[in-house]
Amino acid sequence: MVMKEEMNQNILVTKNLSIGYKQSKKEVLCLLSDINLTIRRGEMVCLLGPNGAGKSTLMRTIAGIQAPLAGRTLVEDIPIRDRNFKEIAQLLSIVLTERINVGNLTVYHIVSLGRHPYTSWMGKLSDADNEKIKWALEQVGLLHYANHFINQLSDGERQRVMIAKALAQDTPLIMLDEPTAHLDLPNRVEIMRLLHRLARETNKAILLSTHELDLALQAADLIWLMARNQPVKVGAPEDLVLNGSIEDTFQNKSFNFDRKTGNFIMNYQKKQMIQLLGNDVMGFWTQRALSREGYQVTCEKAGDCCVQLLEDCMEWEVHRNGEVTRCKSIQSLLSHLKESFQL
Numbered sequence: 001m002v003m004k005e006e007m008n009q010n011i012l013v014t015k016n017l018s019i020g021y022k023q024s025k026k027e028v029l030c031l032l033s034d035i036n037l038t039i040r041r042g043e044m045v046c047l048l049g050p051n052g053a054g055k056s057t058l059m060r061t062i063a064g065i066q067a068p069l070a071g072r073t074l075v076e077d078i079p080i081r082d083r084n085f086k087e088i089a090q091l092l093s094i095v096l097t098e099r100i101n102v103g104n105l106t107v108y109h110i111v112s113l114g115r116h117p118y119t120s121w122m123g124k125l126s127d128a129d130n131e132k133i134k135w136a137l138e139q140v141g142l143l144h145y146a147n148h149f150i151n152q153l154s155d156g157e158r159q160r161v162m163i164a165k166a167l168a169q170d171t172p173l174i175m176l177d178e179p180t181a182h183l184d185l186p187n188r189v190e191i192m193r194l195l196h197r198l199a200r201e202t203n204k205a206i207l208l209s210t211h212e213l214d215l216a217l218q219a220a221d222l223i224w225l226m227a228r229n230q231p232v233k234v235g236a237p238e239d240l241v242l243n244g245s246i247e248d249t250f251q252n253k254s255f256n257f258d259r260k261t262g263n264f265i266m267n268y269q270k271k272q273m274i275q276l277l278g279n280d281v282m283g284f285w286t287q288r289a290l291s292r293e294g295y296q297v298t299c300e301k302a303g304d305c306c307v308q309l310l311e312d313c314m315e316w317e318v319h320r321n322g323e324v325t326r327c328k329s330i331q332s333l334l335s336h337l338k339e340s341f342q343l
């Protein structure tokens with residue numbers, strides 16, 4: 001009984017999927033084999049991995065755009081392979097990264113294209129289709145832009161139009177290839193929040209590929225972590241941080257992953273030890289600036305230099321060789337240290 005309920009919760013299932021490219025009759029580039037992944041109703045999954053890991057290949061294979069080397073993909077228990085375009089378009093919708101350039105179409109018209117899998121060959125929209133289009137525009141907060149031309153919209157709004165089109169397509173699975181590429185930070189956050197809310201409220205499954213690790217860690221229900229020739233690691237973002245998977249996958253000698261903050265910290269060659277006294281926000285930014293300049297920062301007594309934070313007046317006191325110097329900004333602190341150490 002439990003098993004049956006669980007099976008019904010799955011919208012996407014991959015079964016022993018192998019992905020890659022047939023390069024010639026004999027030569028095959030197999031990127032990954034035996035991929036068994038699922039996405040449940042109402043879940044948002046972020047697919048993460050370094051460049052060349054195979055994210056686009058996996059997305060394309062799941063969507064039926066590219067044939068698998070082996071295995072299969074099921075959406076709502078229906079195998080994608082061998083289905084025609086219209087049948088697939090009723091099971092999954094895809095939002096691609098490319099910037100759309102169709103200036104002479106209105107927002108309403110573009111979203112209405114999502115209804116094509118359901119209309120006759122003439123593309124006549126029924127009342128129900130129009131209702132669905134309005135609902136989709138409402139979901140992304142763009143109903144008032146329905147009659148605007150697409151080239152009158154910002155990149156963030158255009159992306160929301162494409163999400164509305166996918167919603168109008170009304171498929172159980174929505175896939176998005178780097179939906180936050182080309183967007184500024186507020187729009188990136190907005191799109192992730194929107195997708196997260198839509199997964200919850202519509203009970204659809206959302207799969208998106210991204211390079212935005214910090215946003216994915218905050219917004220995803222599950223992360224699929226891909227690395228070349230390694231099994232896909234699946235887990236809640238926090239589990240993948242705690243068990244070191246994120247760190248291992250993105251390991252690089254130029255930066256370290258900070259498990260406490262979920263951020264990457266650049267590695268600078270350390271030259272001089274400096275003791276930093278004080279904490280909180282001012283301490284965090286002072287430490288960042290000192291590390292960038294190549295100082296090794298510690299809270300213990302070390303070397304002959306100590307920086308004391310004066311949090312009340314937001315100033316910095318440098319103690320070195322019995323001399324005390326006050327600095328009014330991080331910029332002046334860094335130039336004073338540079339002179340002092342003659343770096």
Ligand SMILES: Nc1ncnc2c1ncn2[C@@H]1O[C@H](COP(=O)(O)OP(=O)(O)OP(=O)(O)O)[C@@H](O)[C@H]1O
Nearest residue numbers: 021023029031049050051052053054055056057058
């Ligand atoms: N048409 C193709 N024929 C042969 N090999 C390909 C083809 N397309 C991609 N590849 C190779 O497959 C590997 C994975 O590529 P893919 O584009 O899926 O990675 P990705 O994780 O999406 O990368 P990125 O983050 O840079 O977009 C790469 O080594 C790439 O060179």
